[in-house]
Amino acid sequence: MIFNLIDAAYYSFTKAHVHLYVVAYIQDFRYFFDSAKDIFDMEYWVLEQMKLKKKGENLQFRGKIALVTGAANGIGRATAEVFLREGAVVVGLDIHKKVGKMFSKSSFLGIVCDVTDKQEVKKAVQSLIKQFGGLDILVSNAGIFPESESISELKDSTWNKSLDVNLSSHQHLLQTCIPYLSYGLEASVVFIASKNVSAPGPGVAAYSVAKAGLTQLGRIAALELAEKGIRVNVVHPNAVFDTGIWTKDVLKKRAKHYKMSVKEYKTNNLLKTEVTSKDVAKMVCLISSSAFSKTTGAQIPIDGGNERVI
Numbered sequence: 001m002i003f004n005l006i007d008a009a010y011y012s013f014t015k016a017h018v019h020l021y022v023v024a025y026i027q028d029f030r031y032f033f034d035s036a037k038d039i040f041d042m043e044y045w046v047l048e049q050m051k052l053k054k055k056g057e058n059l060q061f062r063g064k065i066a067l068v069t070g071a072a073n074g075i076g077r078a079t080a081e082v083f084l085r086e087g088a089v090v091v092g093l094d095i096h097k098k099v100g101k102m103f104s105k106s107s108f109l110g111i112v113c114d115v116t117d118k119q120e121v122k123k124a125v126q127s128l129i130k131q132f133g134g135l136d137i138l139v140s141n142a143g144i145f146p147e148s149e150s151i152s153e154l155k156d157s158t159w160n161k162s163l164d165v166n167l168s169s170h171q172h173l174l175q176t177c178i179p180y181l182s183y184g185l186e187a188s189v190v191f192i193a194s195k196n197v198s199a200p201g202p203g204v205a206a207y208s209v210a211k212a213g214l215t216q217l218g219r220i221a222a223l224e225l226a227e228k229g230i231r232v233n234v235v236h237p238n239a240v241f242d243t244g245i246w247t248k249d250v251l252k253k254r255a256k257h258y259k260m261s262v263k264e265y266k267t268n269n270l271l272k273t274e275v276t277s278k279d280v281a282k283m284v285c286l287i288s289s290s291a292f293s294k295t296t297g298a299q300i301p302i303d304g305g306n307e308r309v310i
């Protein structure tokens with residue numbers, strides 16, 4: 001049965017077939033063939049994927065499988081939407097349970113998962129592989145913005161939580177995904193860091209240090225993973241106000257602090273433009289597309305232009 005399947009995979013040119021062929025050889029996934037149901041699921045998915053391909057017209061991510069973290073809100077949600085619209089199959093992870101019910105499409109799977117919990121991450125990635133057969137794109141986006149605290153009053157809990165969510169979880173997720181991305185087609189990893197890396201402000205050490213570490217992780221990953229054909233790039237957004245990080249109250253307070261109106265504060269950049277989560281999502285998808293197939297190790301700002309960054 002397995003050999004028939006591999007044969008079929010070999011002679012077929014659909015992406016999912018290639019994945020299935022490869023996944024058969026991945027040691028961790030021996031369980032894949034444990035039951036008749038699993039084999040049915042695999043065969044079913046081959047057919048399902050062919051059907052999905054027929055439906056799409058020239059969609060740039062048709063046949064690709066993307067994993068997006070922090071997908072229940074803000075930049076992550078917008079990114080999942082753009083990938084779905086462009087034909088990808090998307091698996092969204094989030095600690096918030098609404099991720100499970102976000103899109104009623106067969107091409108979306110939302111999994112409730114705390115990215116700081118290694119066991120939950122492993123389980124989620126295994127579910128992805130089991131259901132869809134492979135992984136091509138990882139958008140490691142989940143993050144938190146801790147309360148502002150100066151270094152002299154910084155609580156251990158603030159520091160540790162920020163490093164856990166904003167840095168360590170990304171390292172662990174990437175490590176978990178590398179074996180599958182290695183077999184991905186034009187595999188791409190995008191880390192969502194922050195303008196705070198090159199232009200930090202006072203009171204946000206826990207956040208800025210974690211994001212600086214994440215950026216360095218991305219650079220080293222680009223060096224290490226190029227030989228596997230995996231590109232790794234880092235995006236630095238700033239002031240994306242239609243997200244959970246920016247409540248109306250925080251926005252008002254920050255604007256007042258800088259003696260600006262909310263409107264002035266929102267467009268306080270060189271281009272005098274507002275950056276939305278959809279803008280960031282479109283950039284993330286572009287970086288994951290063939291337009292950027294020759295780029296790895298890059299850091300790309302999306303901030304309307306910032307003198308301190310430039």
Ligand SMILES: NC(=O)c1ccc[n+]([C@@H]2O[C@H](COP(=O)([O-])OP(=O)(O)OC[C@H]3O[C@@H](n4cnc5c(N)ncnc54)[C@H](O)[C@@H]3O)[C@@H](O)[C@H]2O)c1
Nearest residue numbers: 070073074075094095114115142143237239240243244245
């Ligand atoms: N909004 C901005 O202005 C801005 C600027 C620079 C960088 N960023 C970065 O963009 C990324 C996305 O943030 P956003 O602005 O869309 O905010 P958001 O709060 O709208 O979205 C973040 C998502 O991450 C999820 N999340 C948080 N902790 C998690 C965990 N432990 N496990 C799984 N999911 C978790 C949240 O539930 C939420 O859905 C973050 O990494 C953030 O640091 C945002």
